[in-house]
Amino acid sequence: MTAAHRYDAAVDRYFEAWNADDPQARAKVVADVRSADGRYTDPLCDAVGHEAIAAVITAARGQFPGFSFRPAGPVDGHHDTARFSWELVDDADGPAPVAGSDVIILDAEGRIRAVYGFLDRLPGTGE
Numbered sequence: 001m002t003a004a005h006r007y008d009a010a011v012d013r014y015f016e017a018w019n020a021d022d023p024q025a026r027a028k029v030v031a032d033v034r035s036a037d038g039r040y041t042d043p044l045c046d047a048v049g050h051e052a053i054a055a056v057i058t059a060a061r062g063q064f065p066g067f068s069f070r071p072a073g074p075v076d077g078h079h080d081t082a083r084f085s086w087e088l089v090d091d092a093d094g095p096a097p098v099a100g101s102d103v104i105i106l107d108a109e110g111r112i113r114a115v116y117g118f119l120d121r122l123p124g125t126g127e
Contacts, residue, residue: 007077010106011071030053034113036050040056041117042100067091070089087100097121100119
């Protein structure tokens with residue numbers, strides 16, 4: 001597998017977890033794509049482990065029902081690190097009230113060890 005394919009595959013699975021409607025399916029994808037001690041950190045939270053990360057995703061999906069996360073450009077990476085931008089879009093009419101960029105660190109098997117998220121646009125913040 002090429003490095004670019006490795007990054008793209010990890011990010012595709014990352015979005016699969018964030019977009020899973022069913023909590024059991026979401027938990028399975030989180031466990032499949034992340035290392036057991038994986039960490040997710042952004043300005044609003046810091047979660048470690050599969051259960052905590054799945055709970056963060058569940059909370060975000062609960063705050064924005066009817067929305068999906070999608071990439072906002074290509075994935076770029078080197079070594080075990082990749083970065084990408086994303087946006088949260090309304091499935092019905094497309095506005096994206098939330099957008100950001102994430103940096104992921106992969107382990108030797110291509111599973112996500114860490115995510116460092118940056119929020120570029122949030123509703124109600126004027127950003």
